[in-house]
Amino acid sequence: MKIITSIFDLNKEIKDYKNVGFVPTMGGIHAGHKSLIKASQNKKGKTIVSIFVNPTQFNKKDDFKKYPRNIKKDIYILKKLNVEYLFTPNTEEIYKFKAKKFQLKKKDKILCAKFRSGHFEGVLNVMNRLMTFIKSKDLYMGEKDYQQLYLIKKFLSKKFKVRVNSCPTIRVNSNIALSTRNKLLKKNSLRKASEIAFFLKKIKHKSKLNGSKLVFSMSDYKKKLEKKYNIKIDYLEFRNEKNLKLNNFKNKYRLFVAYNIDNVRLIDNF
């Protein structure tokens, strides 16, 4: 595996490859990331993984500081997976060029965009830069971060003529979605997160449509869960899978949740 830290070296290395699959990550490589890498490797071309903990997408300094990092372990895992390229630039390298700034419209300020001011602007900013350098035609991203996937498709897929391949959420036996942030959770919180995930999965399963309306109110469940587990839920909402709207559930829909436990913010969807 070639480890590349500069845009100059990156250009030199991959300029001749037409089929580079790109898997952007913030490291702490786990089975969720591995599934994206495998999906890329199932195509013929080479795979480039990036590890960059992007400061502009953290709306809290402390969250950025305590985000789990373990580059040595990540390199070990990526080598074992036979990844061809790892791009691991520093912040200066990524932000040394001027680039378009993204602004979300009011209608996109929902779910995490409502609770993490500037977060997705930061995500779009860094993805715009990474895509400019890497010029991949195939991007692999997880449904675990469904709103991120939705916004990348909306804002960047046309500009870069890139296929955004969405990959299903990988969970552990306890039903918790894998996430680098899980490393920050205490045992007791992992148990609670597991129970919450099982419960929400059940709710999704039980949910019923009446015409295009959902006969289900989540506000009672939200209160009950907050009380039972002593957590703060930012949102617990069913939304249309295609446009993330709150109504018209004729198409597929998902149950979206974000909550804080142990001072760690977890998101998931079912």
Ligand code: AMP
């Ligand atoms: P992150 O390192 O958390 O920024 O995630 C990098 C990519 O991996 C994103 O496209 C995520 O959606 C995806 N990802 C993270 N966790 C999972 C998971 N449990 N299952 C599938 N994809 C995931």
